[in-house]
Amino acid sequence: MTFLHLDTFFKYGFLERALGAALLMSLSCGLLSPFVVLRRLSFAADGLAHASLGGLAVGIFLLHSGFTPTLGGYGITFLFTCGVAAAIAYFSTGNRLQADTAVGACFVAAFALGILLLTIRRGSAGYLEDFFFGSILAVDPLECWLLAGLAVLAALFCFGSWRWLGQWTFDEELARASGVRTVWLRYALILLVAATVILSTKVVGILLVTAMLILPGAIGTLSGRAMPVILLCSLAAAMSCATGGMVVSNTANVPPGPVIVLLVFSLFLTAFFLRRRRDLRIWRQGPQAVKEI
Amino acid sequence: MHTKDCHVLTVDKLTLDLSGRRILRDIDLVVERGEFLGLIGPNGGGKTSLLRVLLGILAPTAGNFRWSEPCCGRPRIGYVPQRTGVDRDYPLSGLEIVKQGAPGARPLFGARSGELNRKADELLKRVGLSEQAGAMFVNLSGGQQRRLLLARALMNDPNVLLLDEPTAGVDLQGQEQFCDLLCELSRQGITVILVSHDIPLITAHANRIACLCVGLHWHGPASALDQKAVDGAYRGELERYQIYRGQTHSQLQETL
Numbered sequence: 001m002t003f004l005h006l007d008t009f010f011k012y013g014f015l016e017r018a019l020g021a022a023l024l025m026s027l028s029c030g031l032l033s034p035f036v037v038l039r040r041l042s043f044a045a046d047g048l049a050h051a052s053l054g055g056l057a058v059g060i061f062l063l064h065s066g067f068t069p070t071l072g073g074y075g076i077t078f079l080f081t082c083g084v085a086a087a088i089a090y091f092s093t094g095n096r097l098q099a100d101t102a103v104g105a106c107f108v109a110a111f112a113l114g115i116l117l118l119t120i121r122r123g124s125a126g127y128l129e130d131f132f133f134g135s136i137l138a139v140d141p142l143e144c145w146l147l148a149g150l151a152v153l154a155a156l157f158c159f160g161s162w163r164w165l166g167q168w169t170f171d172e173e174l175a176r177a178s179g180v181r182t183v184w185l186r187y188a189l190i191l192l193v194a195a196t197v198i199l200s201t202k203v204v205g206i207l208l209v210t211a212m213l214i215l216p217g218a219i220g221t222l223s224g225r226a227m228p229v230i231l232l233c234s235l236a237a238a239m240s241c242a243t244g245g246m247v248v249s250n251t252a253n254v255p256p257g258p259v260i261v262l263l264v265f266s267l268f269l270t271a272f273f274l275r276r277r278r279d280l281r282i283w284r285q286g287p288q289a290v291k292e293i
Numbered sequence: 294m295h296t297k298d299c300h301v302l303t304v305d306k307l308t309l310d311l312s313g314r315r316i317l318r319d320i321d322l323v324v325e326r327g328e329f330l331g332l333i334g335p336n337g338g339g340k341t342s343l344l345r346v347l348l349g350i351l352a353p354t355a356g357n358f359r360w361s362e363p364c365c366g367r368p369r370i371g372y373v374p375q376r377t378g379v380d381r382d383y384p385l386s387g388l389e390i391v392k393q394g395a396p397g398a399r400p401l402f403g404a405r406s407g408e409l410n411r412k413a414d415e416l417l418k419r420v421g422l423s424e425q426a427g428a429m430f431v432n433l434s435g436g437q438q439r440r441l442l443l444a445r446a447l448m449n450d451p452n453v454l455l456l457d458e459p460t461a462g463v464d465l466q467g468q469e470q471f472c473d474l475l476c477e478l479s480r481q482g483i484t485v486i487l488v489s490h491d492i493p494l495i496t497a498h499a500n501r502i503a504c505l506c507v508g509l510h511w512h513g514p515a516s517a518l519d520q521k522a523v524d525g526a527y528r529g530e531l532e533r534y535q536i537y538r539g540q541t542h543s544q545l546q547e548t549l
Contacts, residue, residue, distance in 0.1 A: 038380075038383070038384075040380065047411070068413075098330075162394075166393050167393050169383075170377070170379060170383070170385070170390060170393060171374070171377045171378050171379060172371065173350065173378070174374055174377065176348075176349075176350050177348040177350060177370070177372040177374075178394075178449075181347075219386040221382070222384075224384065225384060225385060225386040225389065225427065225429070226385065226386065226389045227385065227389065230384065238536060267549060
């Protein structure tokens with residue numbers, strides 16, 4: 001245990017907060033990720049992560065502050081990102097535009113606005129590195145509380161609308177025909193993804209947060225044939241990789257964000273090849289191993 | 294159990310416009326409990342749109358519709374769509390998809406899991422898919438997917454079944470089995486509204502037929518459907534769909 005330096009996490013407050021923040025972020029991501037993957041919102045999640053740069057820049061511009069964790073700054077970033085999410089939803093509703101076209105168009109515009117505003121306010125560019133790659137050791141108690149609140153909201157959304165989410169992931173029209181309010185589910189999920197993206201920037205940065213919103217769900221869908229199993233696999237992957245990433249980072253003195261993402265990617269590869277191996281084994285065993293379908 | 298003591302659906306002067314185009318015009322229709330109604334008509338004739346209005350997915354432009362009379366209570370509606378937007382890698386098994394159809398099901402917490410599993414197993418057996426309970430939806434054939442969706446719709450113990458071309462792309466034997474199952478459900482008191490282009494099949498199984506092409510061109514008993522009625526809906530473009538009354542479906546297919 002000394003090798004892993006686990007005791008140091010509880011010796012220093014900032015390390016304790018960093019571990020807590022990583023776990024809380026992984027809890028939210030693990031809960032939301034299966035639905036992001038099954039509803040094909042992966043690109044939307046990535047787009048929102050990039051669009052949040054625009055929100056951050058607007059926050060810095062309006063509040064004349066640096067990349068400091070203030071409620072006002074988070075509020076402006078959240079409102080901006082929600083505005084981008086609403087624009088994506090508007091453009092892609094009905095037959096107006098394909099969803100990926102709408103996401104691509106909106107996130108580059110928001111990203112460009114962010115770069116423009118940060119260039120105008122010279123001196124803010126130094127905060128970009130924190131924004132892109134995270135600075136988990138600088139997480140403060142306010143951010144931990146915000147992440148805890150987000151995890152509670154994600155859990156309420158997930159378990160409170162469990163039945164409807166299952167129907168929605170299968171087929172949107174069929175779910176609507178069964179009385180499921182799919183529009184509300186879509187907006188709620190997008191808003192939660194936006195909040196997760198914004199609050200996770202300190203932990204893994206916007207370039208890597210998308211991985212935490214996609215890979216755990218992908219691991220779940222490769223591993224399970226039932227929603228509870230998929231959700232549990234997603235949660236286990238996200239939380240174990242967050243803990244493992246923090247431990248490795250602390251031991252090897254490397255940034256935790258990339259380590260967490262590389263760990264969850266290695267789990268994804270393992271799940272993928274295990275699934276492939278199983279499929280190949282069934283194929284090699286011949287027709288008698290395959291149920292007639 | 295084939296009771297016809299009350300209307301389960303009353304459609305009154307229903308009109309639907311979408312994107313500046315009239316899809317349905319002044320539809321008047323009454324469907325009775327336990328009835329097997331076949332909806333036929335050309336592509337773009339408004340059959341699917343009518344089902345979508347009845348399901349509450351689309352709002353009518355004018356007119357209205359009312360589900361059930363007080364004696365029947367509010368009906369539970371099961372729906373089998375024309376096609377699903379399911380991804381190629383959608384991971385859930387057939388059993389899980391059928392369980393999704395249960396009202397108020399929360400299998401995550403396990404309280405009703407056993408009961409739900411038993412009911413889903415029974416329904417899979419009923420539609421002949423017991424062996425495929427563990428298979429992914431996308432690995433099933435088109436006909437098996439439709440039967441799985443029917444089992445999913447039946448999880449809700451529906452009073453009314455709306456089916457949108459469930460036999461499209463299904464082989465002849467599969468079509469017969471599917472429609473026989475619908476007839477059995479109809480005899481048990483479930484109202485069945487089936488959209489299909491297969492006129493011989495639908496005349497062989499349904500109690501009543503409605504010919505729809507924007508407006509309702511004809512409706513009446515299946516045995517009374519004649520070439521004139523079909524021509525009215527299909528604007529005379531459907532020469533190969535001659536009506537051969539009194540023949541079985543396989544005889545009709547041979548003739549055609």
